[in-house]
Amino acid sequence: MAKGNQHDLDCLTIDELEQHAYHLMDKQTRDYYNEGADSGSTLRENLDAYAKYRIRPRVLRDVSNIDTSVEMFGRKNSTGFGVAPTAMQCLAHHEGEMGTARACKKAKVAMGLSSFATTSLEDVAEASEDNPHVLQLYLFEDREHSRKLIQRAKKAGYKAVFLTVDTPYLGRRNLEIRNQFKLPPHFKVANFAEEEGPSGGDQQAANSANEARQRQPKAAPEAGYFDGEKRVAPKGPITFHTHAANPTLNWERDIEWLKQECSPEMEVWVKGVATGEDAILAVHHGVNGIVVSNHGGRQLNGALATLDALPEVVEAVQGKIPVHVDGGIRHGTDIFKALALGADFCWVGRPALWGLAYKGQAGVEHMIRLLSDEFRLCMGLAGVTKVKDISKEYLVKIDKSGFVAKL
């Protein structure tokens, strides 16, 4: 419930938040944020997977005190989720990643910052203060660039790097291609700013952001997808395509390298694991944690929904390292179900972008409050007072014919 019992009557659910955001974002931004790869079936299935489970509530258990908090990097996270790293948040609102960081700090919710943020990692660290913040990392073909980012993240107090491993190539996002998606020139991919030349600075970005929301981008072909066997990297401002993730990445060489670079200040997690086999390799190679993710359905379309991939990862890991999950989380009950299936923590991506588009920092705060309140209520109604007690005893799975199976 909102503070002082004041509800935002215009926006009582994440679905309503999505609708508001839809009308507030320009088409290129909306398409870029909302779409999935190819037909978008994995994106949809990430959401639908939650409906396959139902909760078995227990009653008469004194649920007058509910503790929704979990520990994250030695600190108390107020609820069972954090805000996942998503690129280029200034497209949604001029407050961008600063708005998200301040909202997360206020709500005591962890934040992941994308390598492709439109705000520098130092500024986000400063806004986050002691609130846990992690840096999502792409290991670029230009290793020196990654090394510099890691050094900066250590210095700025990041707790961990989340190496994204589901992106050896960029997934095929057809609206992005059709719109010839491009970051408007007054925004910076801020962690690359020194390579881009003098920055116009935050203020300039802030001033022109509202204007930009209305404006259609000046399109220049943004290749970088497969064109036959070739990947074509366009010239011009820094993009994922010019600083491509490295398709040669592998466990033996690159995870070892990353651990050395990050040690001892920062943990190394892998984001984008979706099988038990890779989870075992992650443990074997000494990573500190796993995020079960398919990049919000933006990479390999046809991949398993993350909630469906979660149980095999949890089983493979056998509690040796934490397992987090993201993808399709839009309700407090989704968080409950993911935790019941063995996740230690959840991350939400698009809802934070919609919150930003809705009202900047206040919109992200609102999004966090909606999901936290729903999660708290779900715990109480299911008869659970502590997150660690949420287990698969509280779930059943329903198949297409309506058959109810205990887990």
Ligand SMILES: Cc1cc2nc3c(=O)[nH]c(=O)nc-3n(C[C@H](O)[C@H](O)[C@H](O)COP(=O)(O)O)c2cc1C
């Ligand atoms: C617009 C957008 C940009 C994203 N940018 C990144 C990124 O830079 N790095 C990354 O690892 N994941 C990125 N992701 C994936 C998210 O971290 C997360 O895995 C995903 O959004 C979770 O799914 P959800 O949006 O359904 O919650 C992005 C997702 C979206 C929607």
Ligand SMILES: CC(C)CC(=O)C(=O)O
């Ligand atoms: C710059 C992009 C590669 C960021 C991303 O991961 C995404 O759009 O899904």
